[in-house]
Amino acid sequence: MRVFKFGGASVKDAQGVKNVVNVLNETGHENTFLVVSAMGKMTNAMEEVVKAYFTDKTVLSDHLSEVENYHEAILQELFPNPNHHVFYRVRLLFEEVKGFLTWNKSPNYSFVYDQVVGYGELLSTTIVSAYLKEVGIENHWLDIRELIKTDDNYRDGTVNWTRTELLIKGAVEPNKLYITQGFLGSDANNFTTTLGREGSDYTAAIVAYCLKANSVTIWKDVPGVLNADPRYFKETALLNNISYREAIELAFYGASVIHPKTLQPLQRKEIPLQVKSFLHPKNKGTTVGKGIGIEPKIPCFIVKKNQVLMKLSSLDFSFIVEDSISGLFKLLHDNQMKVDLIQNSAISFSVCIDNKFNRLEDLKKKLSGKFKVVCQEHVALYTIRHFDDKSIETLKSEKQILLEQRGIETIQFVVKE
Incomplete structure (x- = not known):
């Protein structure tokens, strides 16, 4: 069994769906x-639906209509017959x-998010x-x-x-083609859960691990x-080639091609991961596997935008130590x-963080009683x-350059954007 994962860019329109057919015809x-x-x-777009549900229900139907119209346009191009069952x-x-x-009563944003966004x-x-069957x-x-x-x-x-x-083992038989969703799961009560943004790669790894793909x-x-x-x-x-360990390092520092969770289950069963172009399916692409190292061995650049550089200094000049x-x-x-870099001296502590949940002001209030807090927002973290x-x-x-940190194989810079 092979596991193929197609991301949003590969199925963004009718032509993309048709290209999935091309890939399958090329690869079997x-x-x-x-x-x-x-x-x-x-x-x-579905995240905007959830946001409107909690903050402004007057625009909720507009956001839903946007999603409906997007899919309707793709359907009409793929299926000329308006009576096709897929509609x-x-x-x-x-x-x-x-x-x-309409019927939800839960005020839990994350719960509602998972029930809605997964659609x-x-x-x-x-x-x-439906289109694969059509052709x-x-x-x-x-x-x-x-x-x-x-x-x-x-x-x-x-x-x-x-x-x-x-x-998964009970649902899959050999010699067949299966299609399923990335990103999703369910809890003990069968409510939808999600695996984190970009979790479709992780889904592919979970399936591969369970099937020994x-x-x-x-x-x-x-x-x-x-x-x-x-x-x-x-x-x-x-x-061309990357070892599991190297790929995990790149993912840890923020390389966006491979989801950080994806590599761990694959490594446990030594299942190779290939990253290939859906436009050129016969090209070799990149193989991630056991003991391959990195080839060619050249500098790899990773950038994380919209970070926050926070510097803390002790108010009484006491050491910043373990406790x-x-x-x-x-x-x-x-x-x-999310902490992406730390650097400390005797009486100061600098940290580069990702404020993706917009909790920075709350954090600063909690820290200001013990530390002098200086924050520089909208910085970027570059890793080589x-x-x-x-x-x-x-x-x-x-x-x-605002801050530099160097190791044996890796150097990082916090820079002003």
Whole structure:
């Protein structure tokens, strides 16, 4: 069994869905398990639905209509017959969303988020499955929520591996093509949970682990894993081979091609991961596997935008040592701050954090009683893995450096944007 994952960019429109057919025709489609994300930017659009539900119900129907119209346009292009059964199935899914938003009484934002946002994947897989059948590719649509079981930590569910493996093995037969949703699972009460943003890669890894798959292929709009994000760097190069360990390091520092959770289950069963272009399916792309190292061994640039650089100084000039640092990390954890870099001296502590849950002001209030707090928002964190003198000088010549930290293989800079 092979596992293929198609992201939102690969199915963003009717042509993208047709290209999935091209990929399957090029690669074959027996013994294949497809994991498909929401179409295009529909996860973002569904997030706006949830936001409107909690903050301004007067625009709720407008946001829902936007999502409906997007999918309707794709349906009309793929299925000229307006009486095709897929139109009815899609309408039912939208009725489910509207029904939930009508009867829901829970004030828990994360719970509502998971029940609503996941419909992006249910819609995309319903459409892709129907189109594959329309062109003669028989497939079996599965509801991944019935197979991946998690706890009730909504928006970041933890997988119950024993239960999940049993369910997935029981649902899949050899020599068939399956299609299911990325990103989703369900808790013990069968409420939908999600695995975190970009969790579709993780879904593919979960399925591969449970089926002892031969490989996982992530189909993207880039030729594979590049040594830098082409949105921010002019010159990029393809990495042909990467070891699991190296890929985990790159993911840890923020490389966006591979989800951080994805690699761990694959490594445990030594399942190779390929990252390939859905536009050029015959090209080799990048292979992540056991003991491959990194080839070619060149500097890899990773950038995280919209970070916060926080500097704390003790008010009484006392040392910042173990007990105060442990308290600091507890506060950072309690306020859902992702720590990307730390640096400390005797009486100061600097930390680069991701304020994605907008808890910075609350954190500053809690810290101000014990520390002088200086924050610089809208900074960027640049990481160079396998750096050399040229890569460092190139970055320094173009950026205003606020903080630098160097290790044996990795150097990081916090820079002013």
